[in-house]
Amino acid sequence: MPELPIPPLGHVIWLAGPLPDLAWLAVKMALDVGHLQRIVLWSLPGKLQRDGRVAALLATDKVVLGDLSELGDGDLDQATTPGTRARLLQLDNSLQLPAARADLARLRVLWAHGGLYLDADALTLANLNALRIHQGFCGLERVALPAELYQSKNPLRWAKAGALLAARHVLAQNAGAGARFRLLEGHFALACNNAVLGAKPRHPFVAGLLQRVAAMDDAKAQQLYELGPRLLEAATDNRSQPDWQVLPPELCYPLAPEVCADYIHTDPQGKLGITPHPQAVVAHLYDSVLARRIGKRPDLAWLLGHRHTTLLGRMVAPWLNELESLYE
Numbered sequence: 577m578p579e580l581p582i583p584p585l586g587h588v589i590w591l592a593g594p595l596p597d598l599a600w601l602a603v604k605m606a607l608d609v610g611h612l613q614r615i616v617l618w619s620l621p622g623k624l625q626r627d628g629r630v631a632a633l634l635a636t637d638k639v640v641l642g643d644l645s646e647l648g649d650g651d652l653d654q655a656t657t658p659g660t661r662a663r664l665l666q667l668d669n670s671l672q673l674p675a676a677r678a679d680l681a682r683l684r685v686l687w688a689h690g691g692l693y694l695d696a697d698a699l700t701l702a703n704l705n706a707l708r709i710h711q712g713f714c715g716l717e718r719v720a721l722p723a724e725l726y727q728s729k730n731p732l733r734w735a736k737a738g739a740l741l742a743a744r745h746v747l748a749q750n751a752g753a754g755a756r757f758r759l760l761e762g763h764f765a766l767a768c769n770n771a772v773l774g775a776k777p778r779h780p781f782v783a784g785l786l787q788r789v790a791a792m793d794d795a796k797a798q799q800l801y802e803l804g805p806r807l808l809e810a811a812t813d814n815r816s817q818p819d820w821q822v823l824p825p826e827l828c829y830p831l832a833p834e835v836c837a838d839y840i841h842t843d844p845q846g847k848l849g850i851t852p853h854p855q856a857v858v859a860h861l862y863d864s865v866l867a868r869r870i871g872k873r874p875d876l877a878w879l880l881g882h883r884h885t886t887l888l889g890r891m892v893a894p895w896l897n898e899l900e901s902l903y904e
Contacts, residue, residue, distance in 0.1 A: 581776045582708040585691030586615035589644070589678045594625045597876045598863055599696035600633065600899060601892050606694060607638055608895075610704035618642040618685065628902045647684050652786070663790040667797055679803035682773060683785055690777030697863035698772055698828070699891060706827075706857050712775035712782065713821040714768050714808050715828035717860075720744060722765035723806045740764060748834045751841035754852060757832060764832065768808035771860045772828040781820040785811055830856040833865065839888040840866050840874065848887040859891070876900060 586606050590599060595617075606612050617624070617639055624630065624641070633639040652661045664680070671677045682693045692704060707713060720740040725733060740763060747756045775782050788811060789803055796802050816822045830853035831838055838848060839861060852859050866888075867873045874888060876899055883889035883896055 580705060580708040581711045582692060582774045583690050583777070584611065584613040584704075584708065585689060586610070586612045586704075587618060587642075587682065587685050587689070587691055587693045588615060588696055589618045589681055589685075589693075590696055591619060591623050591644075591674045591678060593623065594627060595630055596696065596863075596873055597629075597879065597899060598699075598861070598874060600629045601895055602694060602696055602699055603633055603639060604895050604898075605700040605892070606692075606704070607636070609702065610692075610700035612692070612704060613638065615639050616642040616685075616689075618644050618681065620644050629899070632902050642685075644681050647681070647688070652684065652687070660787060660790040664786060667789065667792075667794075670794070671803075672798055673800060675800060676798065676803050679770065679807075680789060682770065683782055683789070683803075686773060686775045687778065687782045687786060690775055690779070693770075693773040694858065695771035695860060697861040699859045699861065700857070701851050701859055701891070702857045704857065707772075707774050707823075710774065710821045711819050712773075712779045713823055714770060714773050714812070715823045716766040716814060716825050717769045717829040718761050718764040718825055718832040719767045720764055722767045723801075723809050725765075736763075744832070744834050748837045751838065751843045751848060753835045753838045753841070754831050754848070757835045761832070766814055766825070768805055768812060768814055768822060769829060769860070770804040770808055772858050779819070781811075781817065826853045826855040828856075828858045829860050831859070831862075833862055836862045836865055837869055839891075840869060840882070840886050842882075842885055843887060844885045846890070850887070850890045852887060861888070876903065 588599065588603055603615055606615060615638065621643065652664060668680055671680065686693055692707065720737050725737060743760060747753050785807060788807060812820065812822050814822060863873055870878065879889055879892060879896055880900065883893045
């Protein structure tokens with residue numbers, strides 16, 4: 577098989593203490609199902625607690641730790657001018673939101689090393705070679721409030737957005753939300769998300785993203801989403817470019833925001849199947865939505881109790897016994 581443009585290298589960033597059970601599953605599934613050869617688990621000194629789950633990942637020799645504090649000026653060579661590099665490093669030290677720091681870090685990591693970046697709540701469902709065939713890519717999700725809407729003063733557009741939000745909320749209340757949502761999905765906007773990204777090393781499009789970040793003023797850079805989805809939207813207009821593919825939602829975001837409650841809806845008869853969409857390669861879970869629904873992030877105890885009765889439980893069931901053994 578010819579070598580694919582994107583190397584079989586994965587990147588996961590975690591900046592907030594103990595690694596969640598879902599993140600452990602995300603790493604395992606990327607290796608076992610996605611057939612990545614290595615995954616770098618990136619963090620900052622003292623931020624990632626090395627418990628038994630982390631130790632078990634490192635023992636495979638396919639997972640290594642990466643120190644984001646060691647990403648210095650050198651990782652930005654050829655991507656930017658000296659002044660731009662200095663600005664990016666200054667921003668990296670001043671960003672207050674962990675999400676914003678992770679947004680910038682994933683761009684720097686992809687520029688320096690290439691590979692596939694996966695959010696810690698993105699579960700691999702199929703061979704990731706289907707994504708590695710591109711020079712670089714991001715994926716689209718279906719949203720009710722795209723970034724460009726905030727520039728509009730048209731009351732009819734805002735009324736439509738409100739109606740879509742209400743309809744989505746109603747659809748998401750019961751099992752089968754994904755199937756019902758497909759009847760209305762054409763009314764929702766398509767917008768880039770940065771939970772799943774891929775690029776060959778030193779990709780010029782990623783260099784362009786870094787240059788856009790450097791050009792932002794401090795106030796904008798500190799805002800949620802500006803270094804992530806909205807940066808990609810501005811750079812792509814939510815359309816593929818000659819060297820950067822913008823992939824349809826089914827591949828990485830098979831269930832839309834809020835509709836993702838289908839992952840945890842009770843489904844004892846298995847009517848939702850074992851994958852959220854037949855074309856899905858990765859399933860971004862939107863775990864903050866799931867946590868709001870069940871009162872906590874889905875952890876091992878919850879998953880063991882719902883391994884046969886929910887879509888999420890069935891997706892991760894093959895790895896739950898191994899995860900449980902790490903707690904014994």
